[in-house]
Amino acid sequence: MCGNEALAEAAVIAGCDAYFGYPITPQNEITAYMSRRMAEEGRVFVQSESELAAINMVFGAAATGKRAMTSSSSPGISLMQEGMSYLAGAELPAVVVNVMRGGPGLGNIAPSQGDYFQATRGGGHGDYRHIVLGPSSVQELADCMPLAFDLADQYRITVMVLADGILGQMMEPVVLEPKPRRPLPPKDWALTGMKDRKQNIVRSLWLAEGALEELNYRLEAKHRQIRDNEVLCEEYRIEDAEIIVVAYGIAARIARAAVDRAREQGVPVGMIRPITLWPFPSAQISAAAETFRVFLAVEMSCGQMIEDVKLAVEGRCPVLLHGRPGGGVPMVDEIQDKIRQLTIRSGAV
Amino acid sequence: MKTVFKRTPVLKDCPTHYCPGCGHGIAHRLLAEVIEELDIQDRTIGIAPVGCAVLAYNYLDVDMIEVAHGRAPAVATGMKRTNPDHIVFSYQGDGDLAAIGTAEILHAAHRAEQLTVIFINNAVFGMTGGQMAPTTMLGQVTATTLGGRHATGEGYPLQVSEILALLPGTTYVERCALSSAPRIKQAKKAIKHAFQLQMDGAPGLSLVEILSPCPTYWRLAPAKAMAWIEEQMTTAFPIARLKG
Ligand SMILES: Cc1ncc(C[n+]2csc(CCOP(=O)(O)OP(=O)(O)O)c2C)c(N)n1
Numbered sequence: 001m002c003g004n005e006a007l008a009e010a011a012v013i014a015g016c017d018a019y020f021g022y023p024i025t026p027q028n029e030i031t032a033y034m035s036r037r038m039a040e041e042g043r044v045f046v047q048s049e050s051e052l053a054a055i056n057m058v059f060g061a062a063a064t065g066k067r068a069m070t071s072s073s074s075p076g077i078s079l080m081q082e083g084m085s086y087l088a089g090a091e092l093p094a095v096v097v098n099v100m101r102g103g104p105g106l107g108n109i110a111p112s113q114g115d116y117f118q119a120t121r122g123g124g125h126g127d128y129r130h131i132v133l134g135p136s137s138v139q140e141l142a143d144c145m146p147l148a149f150d151l152a153d154q155y156r157i158t159v160m161v162l163a164d165g166i167l168g169q170m171m172e173p174v175v176l177e178p179k180p181r182r183p184l185p186p187k188d189w190a191l192t193g194m195k196d197r198k199q200n201i202v203r204s205l206w207l208a209e210g211a212l213e214e215l216n217y218r219l220e221a222k223h224r225q226i227r228d229n230e231v232l233c234e235e236y237r238i239e240d241a242e243i244i245v246v247a248y249g250i251a252a253r254i255a256r257a258a259v260d261r262a263r264e265q266g267v268p269v270g271m272i273r274p275i276t277l278w279p280f281p282s283a284q285i286s287a288a289a290e291t292f293r294v295f296l297a298v299e300m301s302c303g304q305m306i307e308d309v310k311l312a313v314e315g316r317c318p319v320l321l322h323g324r325p326g327g328g329v330p331m332v333d334e335i336q337d338k339i340r341q342l343t344i345r346s347g348a349v
Numbered sequence: 350m351k352t353v354f355k356r357t358p359v360l361k362d363c364p365t366h367y368c369p370g371c372g373h374g375i376a377h378r379l380l381a382e383v384i385e386e387l388d389i390q391d392r393t394i395g396i397a398p399v400g401c402a403v404l405a406y407n408y409l410d411v412d413m414i415e416v417a418h419g420r421a422p423a424v425a426t427g428m429k430r431t432n433p434d435h436i437v438f439s440y441q442g443d444g445d446l447a448a449i450g451t452a453e454i455l456h457a458a459h460r461a462e463q464l465t466v467i468f469i470n471n472a473v474f475g476m477t478g479g480q481m482a483p484t485t486m487l488g489q490v491t492a493t494t495l496g497g498r499h500a501t502g503e504g505y506p507l508q509v510s511e512i513l514a515l516l517p518g519t520t521y522v523e524r525c526a527l528s529s530a531p532r533i534k535q536a537k538k539a540i541k542h543a544f545q546l547q548m549d550g551a552p553g554l555s556l557v558e559i560l561s562p563c564p565t566y567w568r569l570a571p572a573k574a575m576a577w578i579e580e581q582m583t584t585a586f587p588i589a590r591l592k593g
Contacts, residue, residue, distance in 0.1 A: 018431050044430045049456035053423040056416065056453070060427025063414050064394070064435075068427065086417050191412040191428070193392040193435055201406045203415040 003138045003167040004029035006174045007071075007097060010145035012037050013178050016095070017066040018044035020057035022076060025109045026165040027099035030071045051076035055083030055096070062092040063202045065190030067149050071097035073165075074115050075106060077123075084158055085124030088219070089204025091189075093152035095145070097161045099168040102327035110327025111165030113249060116304035119162050120278040127216050129223050130158040131230065132277040134248040138172035140275075143179075150182045151230065155222055156189075162277060164300065166250045166329070226279055233281035234273040235288075237263060241270030243342050244288055246309050247298040248274045251330060255298045258335035267343050277305070285312035294342050295319040298335055300328065357385045359410050366404060370571025372527045372561025373402050376469055379537040380440070381409055387544055393436045394428055396421045400442035401475040419450020422457035425464045436547055438465040443484040444474040447509045454513070461518035461553040465543045468510070468556055471563040472582060479566025483507035486581055491566065506585040510558045514592040520553035521546055521593030524586060526560035528578040532588070539590075546593075555593070560586055 001009070008030045011019070019034040031047065038045035044061070048054040054070045061068035072080065077098045087094050100115045102108040119132045131151050135141040141163055148159040191200055206212040237259060238244055247255040252273040262269045272288060274281045289295070295317055297306035303321045310319050322338045324330045356362065359381035367373050384390050390411055397405040399418035406413035416424045421439035429437040446454050446468050457464060473491055474480040480493040484506050488497040514522040521543055525536035536559055543555035560582050562574035569577055 018427065020427065046426060046430060046460075048423065048426075049452055049459075052420065053426075053453055053456065056420040056423035057427035057430075059416065059420075060414070060424035060429075061431040062427075063424075064428050064432050066431045068431070082417055083420070090414075191394045191414060192432075193394065194410075194412050195391040199406070199410055200412045201414070203406070205403060205415055 001138065001174050002029055002169055002171050003141045003163060004099065004169070005033045006138050006142040006176065007145055007161065007163070008033040008037065009176055010142035011069055011095070012041060013176060014146035014149045015067055016043070016069050016149065018061040018068045020046050020048050020054040020068070020070050021072065022048050022051050022054050024073045024076045026101055026111070026168050027071050027073050027097070029168070030097065051079040052082065055080040058094050059083055059087060059092060062087070062094050063090070063191050065187040065192060067153070069095040069097065071099065073099045073101045074103050074112070077115060077118070081124035084130065085126050085128065086204055087158050088122070088124070088128035088130060089126065090202050091156040092202065093156050094158045095148045095152055095161070096158060097163065100162065100164045108327045109165065111250060111300065111329060112325070112327055113164060113251060113300035113304070114325060115162070116277065116299070116301060119160055120280070120308070128219055129278055130160055131155070131226060132160045132162050134162050134275060134277045135167065136249050136252045136273065138167065138170055139174050141167055142174050142176055146179045150184065153184045154182060155226060157222070157226070162249065164250050230276060231279050231281050231283070232275035233284050234275060235284065236271040236273065238270030238272060238288060241268050241293065243267070243269040243294045243296060243339060245269065245271040245296045245298055245335070245339070246274070246285065246305070247271065248277060248305065251298050251300050254330055254332055255335050257332045258339060261332065261336055262339045267339060269339055280308045280312070282308070282312035285309060286314070289313040289316045293317050296322060296338060296342060298322045298330055300330070301325050357381045359384045359390055361408055361410050363407065365408060367401065368565045370562060370564035370574060371401070372471065372559070372563070373469065375527050375533060376467065376559055376561060377405065377408050379533070379540055380467060383537065383541045383544055384411060386541065387548065389436050389544070389548065392434065393438070394432070396425055396437070396439040398439070398441040398445040399476070400445050402440055402442065402469065403476070405440055419445050419448070420453055421445065421450065422453040422462070422464065422466070426457055426460070426462050429462060429464055436465070436544065438467060438544070440467045441469065442475065443468070443470045443472065443482045447483045447507050451509070454509070458513050458516050458518045458554045463547055463550065463552070464554050465547050466554065466556040467540065468558040469561045470558055470586065471561045473563055473566045475563050475566060479563070484586070486585055508586065510556065510591055513556060518553050519556065519592055520551045521555040522591040524558040524560070524588055524591060526578050526583070526588055527562065528560065528575045558586070
């Protein structure tokens with residue numbers, strides 16, 4: 001299965017009640033697949049007139065307590081930012097998939113990781129965060145979907161699954177099976193009609209003095225809870241490593257091969273692979289920076305995730321970049337070369 | 350003794366933030382009475398716009414949501430598709446529906462969404478200080494058309510209801526006004542019909558446009574504002590059952 005179809009089926013299995021989307025490459029397989037599968041399941045599929053409409057349809061369905069999602073690629077995700085800010089303000093659970101392509105502007109349809117800043121900094125207006133998952137295989141992409149719906153429901157927050165054109169298009173064997181849901185709080189805030197209870201209101205406007213500040217503090221408390229409990233990352237061969245590659249998504253998949261090859265040549269190199277991009281595995285990177293090491297961020301951009309690595313390292317160790325923007329994909333040899341140069345420079349081996 | 354008037358329980362007993370002579374309060378009351386009369390308070394979900402009516406949920410006692418400017422028909426689509434047994438309505442101003450949200454209302458109608466839309470046309474952007482709306486009359490002075498609206502450069506009053514009535518996806522479109530007691534009665538009848546159609550599962554969108562006074566930004570006394578609707582607004586926006 002290709003990544004796009006695998007994540008779509010995983011969403012169906014995870015109990016997605018409604019999918020809303022507008023076609024854009026390289027994620028068209030998701031929309032097409034959902035149009036068929038949601039109908040088969042008697043659930044809701046709407047091809048919207050724009051991404052602006054799609055995210056607002058998600059907003060409406062989510063407000064009634066349904067599991068709702070949309071998917072798009074970079075230009076479409078930009079158009080959704082207004083809605084994502086409102087989702088954050090209204091504290092509604094939603095799942096958004098971004099199969100990134102090259103930018104800025106219309107860019108190209110090649111794989112990219114250029115939307116890291118937009119994804120991890122909130123993206124829309126206002127003081128908020130949302131959870132970002134960065135899988136690096138088709139299986140992990142599919143596994144992100146039930147997790148994304150659970151996290152969204154648990155914290156009443158948007159969860160973005162951040163993939164790229166390679167992951168979306170790549171074919172790999174996958175195991176798709178229902179996962180038990182986390183224990184989730186009741187959706188007693190949902191708009192279901194005021195039978196046997198008082199009026200429910202879903203809103204993001206807080207005009208009274210101090211009311212919005214209070215909301216922002218409440219959101220921040222929630223964000224802290226997520227930072228404390230939901231960080232996911234993989235540490236690969238780092239115990240004795242003098243060089244640590246930090247990479248996520250498809251870049252990490254490629255970097256892993258470079259790490260293995262360098263290891264075969266006796267180079268002490270390992271990798272930290274963030275799986276949650278927000279919350280970022282800062283503690284893990286910080287711990288690794290306690291002994292002197294060289295960090296190498298490998299990403300498909302001119303350097304975005306590297307800023308989070310530097311924030312975690314806090315100047316204790318050098319942090320360098322190997323970045324390929326605009327649809328360029330780093331090759332194993334390139335990364336290996338970079339590791340070799342660092343080895344010479346840092347005196348390792 | 351016979352009760353000839355009572356407050357509907359769907360309208361909360363509280364002071365409103367609307368200016369004296371504003372039409373939103375009348376429209377809210379009509380809406381609330383219809384919801385009571387049709388006995389749908391416990392399965393109605395309302396959508397408040399961005400505009401002067403953003404706080405409509407403070408007055409209407411039904412489950413409500415406040416959404417981004419102009420996006421109500423998309424939000425309503427998400428709600429109604431996932432909750433076909435609920436009655437979903439949006440309440441939108443002319444900036445919300447006829448400017449920033451034209452794509453959303455057009456496509457909700459185009460898809461024949463089973464929604465009810467209350468469209469308040471007051472010929473200005475009230476909330477932001479009385480700027481020109483697409484529905485502003487030619488020659489009308491607003492905060493952004495100090496010399497009056499000119500067709501050249503600023504366009505003609507936009508007749509969204511006529512456009513929507515052309516689409517096969519609308520089942521019912523009527524334009525009413527709040528400018529006199531008979532007009533108000535007719536507006537209530539139209540609102541009720543629009544909800545009834547949704548309850549009956551009519552295969553499309555029903556919309557009631559309501560010409561509504563904004564004395565503050567028309568710079569007219571409330572009674573004069575009512576007369577201005579009749580004398581001026583109805584020339585560009587004729588009171589008519591446009592469809593259904
Ligand atoms: C994206 C966005 N742009 C602009 C605004 C500012 N704004 C708030 S209400 C409004 C116009 C409202 O006019 P209308 O829909 O006619 O409603 P009224 O206030 O007249 O009842 C505008 C432009 C906003 N809130 N959001």
